[in-house]
Amino acid sequence: MQQYNARGVHGQTVEVLAQRILDGRMPEGSTLDLTALQSEFDVSLTVLREALRVLAAKGMVDARPKRGTFVRPRANWSLLDADVLRWQFARSPHRPGLFDDLHELRAIVEPGAASLAAARATDTDIEALDAALADMAAAGDDPSAAVAADLAFHRALLAATHNELIQRMEVVIETGLAERDRMVHGTAGADDPVPSHKAVVDAIRRHNPAQAARAMGKLLDQAIEDVARLERTQHEDRQD
Amino acid sequence: MQQYNARGVHGQTVEVLAQRILDGRMPEGSTLDLTALQSEFDVSLTVLREALRVLAAKGMVDARPKRGTFVRPRANWSLLDADVLRWQFARSPHRPGLFDDLHELRAIVEPGAASLAAARATDTDIEALDAALADMAAAGDDPSAAVAADLAFHRALLAATHNELIQRMEVVIETGLAERDRMVHGTAGADDPVPSHKAVVDAIRRHNPAQAARAMGKLLDQAIEDVARLERTQHEDRQD
């Protein structure tokens, strides 16, 4: 999933800086003291520069002679970027509501994608969906296999739209799935996911866009309900 | 709109390299000859490195010792990134269907966003929408003012969802609007945009999500119809 596989000490530097900006420890508009950061991370200026260049590419910082390197307004950050999403969830206390935002976007995009897929899916596309469905059924109680199959399903669905931009919304879906997986981690009691997913595939197979969108909407409603129920349970646990 | 405001010779280097990759002149998996590029652009290795670091941050290239720097599979490119979208449209013969893909994504996201906005919009949000509507009416036949008002409208709509991730879909909408603007450039005969936009605002003011979504859908249908009609006209012109 991650895109920016920086090797060497670089990756850490980028991630630490990114998280400081994302969680507000380095507020918008604040200027970065390169010399201080250099000694803090014990790296050369070049390393720091390249780390900042990555963040600049994601709209998070800007550097100008005489003014210094500063954090850009939040409105310019590429929040839909795979790395930025991952960095936000990597630190434990991420922004409240971030998961909800993520899910709302999914709730808009995925039914629409299902509708398009129903109109355009080829036999190959439907085979991929069926395969993901089979994997999901075969996964049983193996959590990692279940997540992998779930991911494959949603990826196959996006691919069936034959729209390259919609396909790239997978970064949002992947992050959403990964985060949900982290939350439910090992907690049993989730419903069987196969029926709801199968309903989507059936609608696509019949090339019925409206039905596909509805089925996908239900699937997502169920998913968010699972998480909500889980959060209630955890909340009760915390009151021991 | 652009995020990566690289200064110096850097910006050109990044853009040229990006376009070569995006249009397929540097195919997926091909390795880049850094030495050749260095002499071609007449820049130092550091400059080239930082340019490639930007592309790496956008998932387009990767560098590994002993293997070299190579173009990553297209599936990893951040096609929803503002710069990547801009670079694609910057060169005249961009991928056929790119505009269509863009519009399909808008057709999915914006009605959903309008629906959410209808549920959540505050008085301030609605004032912003009204202001954009007023600007649109006042623009009259000034194309740049009309585009600015249109952009402000769609931005205000996304803001009214109070969902930060959905708001960042503005990069897609902005690019779509900018490209449409480039296409219609100076050609009159477009319908009055105010009524269709006003219908959306009215639905939001009444906090009627379904109606807002429908109105937004119609607005987008009309927009794509305008472009289609324009393309037919241009096609006829070309047959002189």
Added chain:
DNA sequence: CTGTCAACATATCTTCGTAATTAATGAAGA
């Protein structure tokens, strides 16, 4: 004879310290 594993050599990226360039600032002049 064939397949597996480990140590080695090297091509390539990565990092360093220093020099050049840029643009915001304030003062001087018109």
Added chain:
DNA sequence: TCTTCATTAATTACGAAGATATGTTGACAG
């Protein structure tokens, strides 16, 4: 008050040295 110009703080660029993953060779076991 506006324009011009030197000042200077900060980024940007350079060429060489350093670090590292990869591919290769050889030996050993099956």
